[in-house]
Amino acid sequence: MSSESSIQRLGSCLCRQIRFTVLGEPYSCAVCHCINCKKSGGSAFSTSAFFTPDKIILTAGQELLRKYDDNDTTSGNTLTREFCANCGSSLFMSSPAKPEEITVSLDAVEDHAWVPHRETRPDARCPWVTIHKTEPKAKDEPSGL
Numbered sequence: 001m002s003s004e005s006s007i008q009r010l011g012s013c014l015c016r017q018i019r020f021t022v023l024g025e026p027y028s029c030a031v032c033h034c035i036n037c038k039k040s041g042g043s044a045f046s047t048s049a050f051f052t053p054d055k056i057i058l059t060a061g062q063e064l065l066r067k068y069d070d071n072d073t074t075s076g077n078t079l080t081r082e083f084c085a086n087c088g089s090s091l092f093m094s095s096p097a098k099p100e101e102i103t104v105s106l107d108a109v110e111d112h113a114w115v116p117h118r119e120t121r122p123d124a125r126c127p128w129v130t131i132h133k134t135e136p137k138a139k140d141e142p143s144g145l
Contacts, residue, residue, distance in 0.1 A: 010024055011109040013089035018061035020091075022104060025114075026050050029106065032120040034074055040081055041090050041105070044126045048093065049114050050102035056092065056102055065091070074121065 001059035012019045026049035037046035058065070070079040083090050095120045095145050106114060119131060 009109050009111045009113075011091075011104065013061070013064075013084035013087050013091060013108065015084065015087035015089075017064050017086050018084050018089075018091065019059045019060055020104075020111060021057045022049075022051065023055045023057065024051075026104075028117045028118070029114045029116040030120055031116045033124040033126070033129075034121040035124060036070055036073060036079070038047060040070070042082075044129050045131075046090070047106040047116050049106055049109070050103050052100055053094070053102045056104065071084075072074075 007024055009022045010019065011022060028050040030048055030050070032046045032048065033044075038044060040046070040103045062086070064084050065082055068081045068083070070081055073079050075097075077095045080094050080096075081090060082092040082094075090105050091108050092105070093103060094101065106112070106116070116131075119125070125131070
């Protein structure tokens, strides 16, 4: 039986040039329906797992990691979106307003064990999207990032 501290999961971008290891379990997983997450991921929503930065270890391709500072967020906080310069995969998000937090795109992690249990901006959900039962946030409650 493995302990929380020994759990490691692998992740990568689409071209696999950027690779990383995630240590332990996230303290939260969420679906976000805000327009910025939709546009940055090219999808109807984004899915993220929340960690402390020390739980994410880049193992390859750090030179390909690019950052975009999203200053037009619902919370009003700058959100730094990190992605692969080669294939464009969205990988991580963080904010100077919450330096103790980083999110990892669930789609970039090879093991699909984590399930989102809350929604951010459910008011912006596409009408054709059905999400399993989550704990929705209020319309105006910022995601924290």
